[in-house]
Amino acid sequence: MSQLFARKPMADLQPGPEGPQSLKRVLGAGDLIMLAIGAVIGAGIFGAIGTAAAGQIGPSGEVIRYGAGPALVFSFLLLGAACALAALCYAELAAMIPQAGSAYAYSYATLGELVAWIIGWDLILEYAVGNVAVAISWGDYFTTLMRGVGLQFPAFLTTGYRTALLSSDPAVHGLIDTAPHVAGVPVLVNVPAFGIVMLITWLLLRGARESSTANNVMVVIKLLALGLFIAVGLMNIHPENYHPFAPNGFTGIHQGAAIVFFAYIGFDAISTAAEETRDPQRNLPRGILGGLAICTVIYVIVGAVLTGMVPYQQLAVADPLARALQLIGYAGAGWIVALGAAVSMSAVLLVFQYGQPRIFFSMARDGLLPQWAARVDQRTRVPYTTTLITGIVVALASLIGDAAETYDLTNIGTLFAFALVCAGVLVLRVKEPERERPFRVPFVWVVAPLGAAACLFVMVGLPHEAWVRFGVWLVIGAVLYASYGYRNSRLHRRSV
Numbered sequence: 001m002s003q004l005f006a007r008k009p010m011a012d013l014q015p016g017p018e019g020p021q022s023l024k025r026v027l028g029a030g031d032l033i034m035l036a037i038g039a040v041i042g043a044g045i046f047g048a049i050g051t052a053a054a055g056q057i058g059p060s061g062e063v064i065r066y067g068a069g070p071a072l073v074f075s076f077l078l079l080g081a082a083c084a085l086a087a088l089c090y091a092e093l094a095a096m097i098p099q100a101g102s103a104y105a106y107s108y109a110t111l112g113e114l115v116a117w118i119i120g121w122d123l124i125l126e127y128a129v130g131n132v133a134v135a136i137s138w139g140d141y142f143t144t145l146m147r148g149v150g151l152q153f154p155a156f157l158t159t160g161y162r163t164a165l166l167s168s169d170p171a172v173h174g175l176i177d178t179a180p181h182v183a184g185v186p187v188l189v190n191v192p193a194f195g196i197v198m199l200i201t202w203l204l205l206r207g208a209r210e211s212s213t214a215n216n217v218m219v220v221i222k223l224l225a226l227g228l229f230i231a232v233g234l235m236n237i238h239p240e241n242y243h244p245f246a247p248n249g250f251t252g253i254h255q256g257a258a259i260v261f262f263a264y265i266g267f268d269a270i271s272t273a274a275e276e277t278r279d280p281q282r283n284l285p286r287g288i289l290g291g292l293a294i295c296t297v298i299y300v301i302v303g304a305v306l307t308g309m310v311p312y313q314q315l316a317v318a319d320p321l322a323r324a325l326q327l328i329g330y331a332g333a334g335w336i337v338a339l340g341a342a343v344s345m346s347a348v349l350l351v352f353q354y355g356q357p358r359i360f361f362s363m364a365r366d367g368l369l370p371q372w373a374a375r376v377d378q379r380t381r382v383p384y385t386t387t388l389i390t391g392i393v394v395a396l397a398s399l400i401g402d403a404a405e406t407y408d409l410t411n412i413g414t415l416f417a418f419a420l421v422c423a424g425v426l427v428l429r430v431k432e433p434e435r436e437r438p439f440r441v442p443f444v445w446v447v448a449p450l451g452a453a454a455c456l457f458v459m460v461g462l463p464h465e466a467w468v469r470f471g472v473w474l475v476i477g478a479v480l481y482a483s484y485g486y487r488n489s490r491l492h493r494r495s496v
Helices: 029-040 043-054 069-096 103-110 113-148 161-166 191-204 208-234 249-271 280-309 320-327 331-365 384-400 403-431 444-460 464-488 490-495
Strands: 063-065
Touching: 029 208, 029 249, 029 280, 029 331, 043 069, 043 113, 043 249, 043 280, 043 320, 043 331, 043 403, 063 249, 069 103, 069 249, 069 280, 069 403, 069 444, 103 113, 103 331, 103 403, 113 191, 113 249, 113 331, 113 384, 113 403, 113 464, 161 403, 191 208, 191 331, 191 384, 208 280, 208 320, 208 331, 249 280, 249 331, 249 403, 249 444, 280 320, 320 331, 331 384, 403 444, 403 464, 464 490
Parallel strands: none
Antiparallel strands: none
C-alpha cells in the first residue's frame, strides 16, 4: 500500500542538464500558444460543432443526444469557464514540474504512483482516440475538397466500417451491402484518414523544432480560413435562425458542451511539451492560459455566426462550416474553408500525435512501461519508437472507426485528467506549502474545487456507453500495472 501511494520526489521532476535520455529545449511561449491554437481550433470547430448544435440521431431515428441550437455560444462559454479553472491548476503544476508527462507527472508528485498510473493510462486513451476522431473528420473534409475540383473517390474507400454501421443516413448505412466484400466482410476503409496520420507521423519523427514550425504555418492558414467564414457569415445572418434560441433548454447546452469538449484538450497537450520548452516556469503558464483564452473567443464568435447563417437542424454533418456556406450560395468560399479545415485538422493531429508518445516516454522512464518506450533518437532527440507505434495504431484505427463514437471516450478521459490535476494542486498546497511556485493559482481553495466539480458536471452529460468503455479501459490498465508496472517501478526499486 505504501508503494501504491508513494509520491515521486519533486527534486526528480526539476529540469536538469540535457542528456541522452532527455528531450531538447527549443520552444518558447509563442510556440506554445500556437500549439494550443493548433490543437484546440480543429475538429471541434470544423466538425463536432455541427453535432453540438443539431444533436445526434441514431440509425433508427432515436435521439442519442440533444443539441444546443443557437445557444451553442453558451456551451462554449460553459466549456471556457470549466477549462479556465483547470488551466489555472495546470499552469501552477506545469511551472513547478516541467516534465513531459503532463497530468501523469503532476499526479505522480501529488497523489502517488497508483493515481499516476491511472491518469497516464487514461491519457493514452485520450490522445489515441482523439487522434482517430480528428483523422476521420480530416478525411471528410479532404473528400469534400476533392469533390470540389472534380475528383470523386469511391465511397467504400472514404468511409470506415463503423461509420457506415452507425450512420442514420440510409445512403451511408447502405454501403455495408453495396461495398465490395472479401470473404463476406464489406471492404469499408477510410484511406484518406489513414494517409494523413502516417504523413504526420513522418513529420514528427523529424524533430520538435521542425514540427513546431509546420504547426505555426498551419495555424496561420486555419485562422485565415476562419476569418473568411466569419466575414461572409456576418453578411448573411438571418435573425429568425436564432429562434428558438435554446430548443432543448439547459440539457441541450450541457450535452452540446460535452460533445465539443474533446477539442479543449489542446492545453493539456501543451504541458506534454514541458521538457522541450525554454524557461518552462515562465513560458508554460503563458502558453496554457493565453492559448485557452484566444481559442474560447474564436469558438464563441464562430458558433454565433454559424447558427445565424442557417437553421441549426441542417448542421448535423461532418463539415458544417463548409456546408453552411454552400447552403447560402457561397460554394467557392465553402471550398476555401474546407481547405482551411483540412489544414487545421492536420495541425490538431500533429499536436495530439506529438503529445501521446511523450506520455509513453515519461511512464517508461519511470519503469511503469517497458524501456523500449523511453528510447530517444540521438539526432532528432524525439521518442521515435513510441512516435512510430502511436502513428501506426492510430492510422489503422482510423481506417475503420467512426468519429462520433470516439468523441465521447476522448471527452471522458480528458475530464477525468483535468479533475485529478485540480485535486493535485490542493494536495501539494497541503503537503508542501513552502515549495516555490513560479505561478500560483489565485483563490486556490475556490478555483481548484470548482474546477474539479465543473469537470465532473460535464462528464455527467456523456452517454452511458462512454462510462462503460472507460471503465473497461481502466480495468485493462489495472491488470497491466499489477503485472508489470508495480514490479518494475523505479521509485519502488530505489526505496527498496
